[in-house]
Amino acid sequence: xxxxxxAHVRIGxxxxxxxxxxxxxxxxxxxxxxxxxxxxxxxxxxxxxxxxGNVGEASPAELAAVNAKYGFDQPLVLQYGKYIWGILHGDLxxxxxxxxxxxxxxxxxxxxxxxxAVAALIAAWVIAVLTTVLVAGQDNMWSTLxxxxxxxxxxxxxxxxxxxxxxxxxxxLRIVPVIGGNSPxxxxxxxxxxxxxxxxxxxxxxxxxxxxxxxxPFVISARARGMGELGVRFRHVLRHAxxxxxxxxxxxxxKLLSGAILIEAVFARQGLGGVLVAAxxxxxxxxxSGAILIxxxxxxxxxxxxxxxxxxVDPRIKMT
Amino acid sequence: MRGVSFSLQAGRCLAIVGGSGSGxxxxxxxxxxxxxxxxxxxxxxxxxxxxxxxxxxxxSWRRVRGKEIGFVLQDALVxxxxxxxxxxxxxxALRLHRAVASSEELERRVVALLxxxxxxxxxxxxxxxxxxxxxxxxxxAVIAAALALDPRILIxxxxxxxxxVTVQAQVLGLLEETKLRGKALLLISHDLAVVSRIADxxxxxxxxxxxxxxxxxxxxxxxxxxxxxxxxxxxxxARPRGSRRSLLPAARPARPPxxxxxxxxxTFPSVVLSAAHLVKRFKGPDGVLRTAVDGISFELRSGETxxxxxxSGSGxxxxxxxALALDPxxxxxxxxxxxxxTTLTERDRRARRRAISVIYQDPLSSFDPRWSVGHIISDSLxxxxxxxxxxxxxxxxxxxxxxxxxALLDRRPLExxxxxxxxxxxxxxxxxxxxxxxCDEPVSALDVLIQAQVLDLLTDLKAHxxxxxxxxxxxxxxxxxxxxxxxxxxxxxxxxxxxxxxIFLNPRTDYTQRLLAAVPSLARGGVANRSxxxx
Numbered sequence: 001x002x003x004x005x006x007a008h009v010r011i012g013x014x015x016x017x018x019x020x021x022x023x024x025x026x027x028x029x030x031x032x033x034x035x036x037x038x039x040x041x042x043x044x045x046x047x048x049x050x051x052x053g054n055v056g057e058a059s060p061a062e063l064a065a066v067n068a069k070y071g072f073d074q075p076l077v078l079q080y081g082k083y084i085w086g087i088l089h090g091d092l093x094x095x096x097x098x099x100x101x102x103x104x105x106x107x108x109x110x111x112x113x114x115x116x117a118v119a120a121l122i123a124a125w126v127i128a129v130l131t132t133v134l135v136a137g138q139d140n141m142w143s144t145l146x147x148x149x150x151x152x153x154x155x156x157x158x159x160x161x162x163x164x165x166x167x168x169x170x171x172x173l174r175i176v177p178v179i180g181g182n183s184p185x186x187x188x189x190x191x192x193x194x195x196x197x198x199x200x201x202x203x204x205x206x207x208x209x210x211x212x213x214x215x216x217p218f219v220i221s222a223r224a225r226g227m228g229e230l231g232v233r234f235r236h237v238l239r240h241a242x243x244x245x246x247x248x249x250x251x252x253x254x255k256l257l258s259g260a261i262l263i264e265a266v267f268a269r270q271g272l273g274g275v276l277v278a279a280x281x282x283x284x285x286x287x288x289s290g291a292i293l294i295x296x297x298x299x300x301x302x303x304x305x306x307x308x309x310x311x312x313v314d315p316r317i318k319m320t
Numbered sequence: 321m322r323g324v325s326f327s328l329q330a331g332r333c334l335a336i337v338g339g340s341g342s343g344x345x346x347x348x349x350x351x352x353x354x355x356x357x358x359x360x361x362x363x364x365x366x367x368x369x370x371x372x373x374x375x376x377x378x379x380s381w382r383r384v385r386g387k388e389i390g391f392v393l394q395d396a397l398v399x400x401x402x403x404x405x406x407x408x409x410x411x412x413a414l415r416l417h418r419a420v421a422s423s424e425e426l427e428r429r430v431v432a433l434l435x436x437x438x439x440x441x442x443x444x445x446x447x448x449x450x451x452x453x454x455x456x457x458x459x460x461a462v463i464a465a466a467l468a469l470d471p472r473i474l475i476x477x478x479x480x481x482x483x484x485v486t487v488q489a490q491v492l493g494l495l496e497e498t499k500l501r502g503k504a505l506l507l508i509s510h511d512l513a514v515v516s517r518i519a520d521x522x523x524x525x526x527x528x529x530x531x532x533x534x535x536x537x538x539x540x541x542x543x544x545x546x547x548x549x550x551x552x553x554x555x556x557x558a559r560p561r562g563s564r565r566s567l568l569p570a571a572r573p574a575r576p577p578x579x580x581x582x583x584x585x586x587t588f589p590s591v592v593l594s595a596a597h598l599v600k601r602f603k604g605p606d607g608v609l610r611t612a613v614d615g616i617s618f619e620l621r622s623g624e625t626x627x628x629x630x631x632s633g634s635g636x637x638x639x640x641x642x643a644l645a646l647d648p649x650x651x652x653x654x655x656x657x658x659x660x661x662t663t664l665t666e667r668d669r670r671a672r673r674r675a676i677s678v679i680y681q682d683p684l685s686s687f688d689p690r691w692s693v694g695h696i697i698s699d700s701l702x703x704x705x706x707x708x709x710x711x712x713x714x715x716x717x718x719x720x721x722x723x724x725x726x727a728l729l730d731r732r733p734l735e736x737x738x739x740x741x742x743x744x745x746x747x748x749x750x751x752x753x754x755x756x757x758x759c760d761e762p763v764s765a766l767d768v769l770i771q772a773q774v775l776d777l778l779t780d781l782k783a784h785x786x787x788x789x790x791x792x793x794x795x796x797x798x799x800x801x802x803x804x805x806x807x808x809x810x811x812x813x814x815x816x817x818x819x820x821x822x823i824f825l826n827p828r829t830d831y832t833q834r835l836l837a838a839v840p841s842l843a844r845g846g847v848a849n850r851s852x853x854x855x
Binding site: 226 | 349378393394399417465
């Protein structure tokens with residue numbers, strides 16, 4: 001009976017989260033639709049300019065043809081309905097520039113970006129946890145030094161760091177290739193460049209919580225049971241100290257995705273970055289809108305994952 | 321602390337007593353080498369069963385901790401890792417010292433340990449998190465963890481401080497049993513009544529030094545040091561009301577009483593606060609409605625102290641929140657000064673809010689940590705005090721009234737001692753000249769000496785300022801000392817109401833009798849002629 005009701009609670013929680021995630025994506029879709037309609041300039045004119053490559057007034061007949069093709073002559077409500085209907089069926093519209101489905105364009109490029117963002121998140125956690133567990137709570141030079149480095153990393157712009165890393169490790173020392181493509185070795189520098197800033201943030205947060213928890217009575221209890229320093233740090237304190245970091249990770253994924261775009265530009269990596277830069281500068285609105293939608297979707301999914309992780313680490317949290 | 325010497329013997333209990341800050345806890349931690357990173361421990365001799373502990377390196381220390389010396393920390397809620405199941409914590413010592421061969425054996429041993437300390441449904445509880453256990457079960461679990469490897473010494477630091485009397489009695493019984501099984505027990509406590517029940521030998525500490533050391537009988541019956549006598553006198557008991565427990569002089573206002581006399585109680589009907597059939601329900605985490613307060617009625621007369629006593633979860637604090645109109649009752653109503661109170665809108669209540677104050681158990685969390693003492697008190701002054709100088713004068717006057725020096729005006733709450741904080745909370749509560757103060761466990765977090773001072777202060781202030789108290793406590797001694805009438809609560813209902821003497825000398829219900837029987841008292845042998853009761 002108890003198990004049953006717990007399962008019900010869990011399903012209810014998941015259902016609630018799905019509804020709110022869907023709401024976020026729907027709001028993002030509505031926003032991008034309005035942007036497309038209300039942007040200054042006639043969309044048909046933009047499409048014709050893009051196709052012909054020159055700027056000039058198109059004839060009414062040309063405009064009418066484009067309007068009819070893209071359905072711009074229909075009432076807004078109908079256009080909105082079609083747009084949402086399309087999204088529900090995986091149709092994000094056609095790129096003005098490439099005349100291909102937006103979904104295909106994004107799908108081709110998003111893989112490397114996600115890999116880079118996830119690799120950076122993992123790297124940031126590893127760096128933050130290792131340095132914290134080894135150094136936190138000790139009144140010595142290393143602890144002060146680490147804190148200083150973390151503040152430095154958290155404030156330095158990642159693209160600047162990326163350039164420095166590129167020059168030092170790829171150009172001077174030739175440890176890694178300058179252009180690594182999609183190979184694992186090529187992932188090393190971009191990941192580090194993207195991860196260091198976040199590791200500074202995470203490290204600061206985890207470290208202050210870690211220092212606080214180290215003084216807690218249950219830690220003294222564990223020591224009084226004969227537990228060694230490393231055992232205390234890994235088995236008891238880290239779990240508590242990780243909690244605020246986990247909360248931060250949901251936000252961090254959003255930040256990493258946008259940060260990845262810059263890093264991709266610096267390292268000339270394949271990814272969503274190049275597509276987005278090109279689409280934005282040429283006002284290829286459907287591609288930009290599609291990227292926003294996909295990011296919103298990714299963001300809600302990762303936040304659900306973060307919440308699930310939090311509940312796993314802190315079982316006191318009820319599924320409500 | 322300095323110059324502390326003692327020895328522990330198997331099957332005997334040595335108790336270290338003293339007020340907060342006397343160095344008791346540091347002493348106990350120094351014995352297991354955990355006095356803290358910033359502590360410097362020098363011991364001429366620290367031996368355990370012939371081994372010199374001062375010479376141990378970190379690795380050897382770990383073999384002694386847990387295995388030879390078990391350590392029970394105060395406040396089990398924080399002494400257990402809140403994120404791990406209780407069973408994991410208990411099994412940790414077994415695992416660390418490789419005392420078990422398999423995980424099945426570990427599980428079996430953990431359940432057996434929980435059963436040993438009397439936790440019901442041990443197998444289920446082992447898989448639960450600390451917050452899912454009751455306070456008594458948690459404290460038992462901490463003791464089980466300390467006993468896991470059958471250590472020869474058990475150190476218990478304030479093991480019953482946060483517990484209700486009935487649970488406290490059970491935990492003390494458990495510790496006594498441990499002693500009878502041949503363990504050496506080192507008990508750290510500020511509560512002499514607790515100590516008197518199981519200690520064979522007592523060490524009194526004051527400001528880091530041992531001021532008295534002797535057998536329990538000797539220390540309790542013929543205390544040599546004035547500090548020991550102060551401690552003994554401070555224990556709340558059945559002595560006549562009005563007798564002071566602290567050695568501080570009575571708080572005496574430098575000016576005429578703050579509360580203006582023309583607003584004499586006769587202009588009100590003599591009942592200042594009355595509640596009729598209060599019911600309050602809360603929805604639990606499982607979605608089931610739980611009745612926290614179930615049909616409570618009471619009357620508080622002008623100038624009276626109504627003591628409300630009950631175990632945790634009996635609905636005392638919920639009742640206080642209803643009386644203060646912080647939560648609306650689901651049924652019933654409270655009348656304040658003869659007029660509607662809980663049925664009004666907050667807007668209509670606001671003008672009369674100042675006539676009813678509250679003092680909480682933990683003043684620290686009721687202060688804005690960034691505000692100075694002066695700011696905190698000035699903030700709740702009656703709004704008719706307008707000029708800066710006048711406000712300043714009133715704040716200084718209030719500080720004087722609660723026995724604090726004006727030098728504390730610029731301190732922040734964190735820079736005050738526990739007793740000073742509660743005094744500031746009292747000054748804040750009396751600042752708007754209230755007719756009623758609801759005191760929710762106001763002395764439970766204080767050690768026995770400070771507690772006695774604060775209780776004396778509350779008694780004096782009531783007389784000077786013509787107030788009434790609703791005084792909530794789980795401590796029967798405190799209730800007995802302060803109350804005119806007493807209301808005993810259990811599971812949201814009133815079990816018994818009566819005058820103080822009716823309740824304490826002639827309890828009518830089984831429940832009240834059981835509560836009174838569970839109270840540890842100093843009554844042993846010749847102590848009785850010190851006029852301590854045998855409640």
